[in-house]
Amino acid sequence: MSGSAIYGLAAEFSTPEAILTAAGQAREAGYTKMDAYTPFPVADLDEALGMQPTRLGWAVLFAGTIGALLGFFMQWYANVIAWPLLNIGGRPLNDWPSFIVITFEVSVLFAAFTAGLLMLARNGLPQPYHPIFNAPNFAGVSRDKFLLCIEATDGQFDLRETKAFLMELKPNRVDEVAL
Numbered sequence: 771m772s773g774s775a776i777y778g779l780a781a782e783f784s785t786p787e788a789i790l791t792a793a794g795q796a797r798e799a800g801y802t803k804m805d806a807y808t809p810f811p812v813a814d815l816d817e818a819l820g821m822q823p824t825r826l827g828w829a830v831l832f833a834g835t836i837g838a839l840l841g842f843f844m845q846w847y848a849n850v851i852a853w854p855l856l857n858i859g860g861r862p863l864n865d866w867p868s869f870i871v872i873t874f875e876v877s878v879l880f881a882a883f884t885a886g887l888l889m890l891a892r893n894g895l896p897q898p899y900h901p902i903f904n905a906p907n908f909a910g911v912s913r914d915k916f917l918l919c920i921e922a923t924d925g926q927f928d929l930r931e932t933k934a935f936l937m938e939l940k941p942n943r944v945d946e947v948a949l
Contacts, residue, residue: 777921781943786812788916789916790812797818804819830885842866901948904949
């Protein structure tokens with residue numbers, strides 16, 4: 771497979787501690803374009819891989835606030851500006867306590883859709899195919915194996931040197947991943 775284009779090198783580990791240590795050592799060695807594939811979430815693995823925290827929460831808060839303002843304005847406009855003559859039950863036209871439920875619901879609607887859509891966009895989904903699926907040992911990741919893949923697009927990636935580095939981490943095996 772050395773003659774064809776490769777996506778990267780994948781090292782297989784048997785324990786979550788081993789992949790956590792390997793990811794940390796790869797990060798310290800200067801590799802930045804890598805990812806880990808595990809059968810369950812491994813605590814602190816994202817920090818070991820050097821992943822930056824997301825600002826998704828701020829975007830969701832902003833969208834929820836816009837939704838709340840829009841929901842309140844929609845009700846206020848309908849009761850005060852558009853149809854002020856429909857005074858139901860003798861309440862004042864701008865009866866804000868009765869607007870709270872719809873305001874809350876619209877804010878949740880905007881926040882939920884923003885969170886869902888931004889999550890899909892940030893994760894690059896939908897993605898029916900990824901080159902890591904070509905790794906010969908990828909099937910074990912869904913059961914009991916842990917995979918660390920250093921991508922060929924990394925600035926420090928050299929096939930021989932990176933393979934030698936991964937072998938120093940004592941994995942079960944190291945494989946080239948075809949594109």
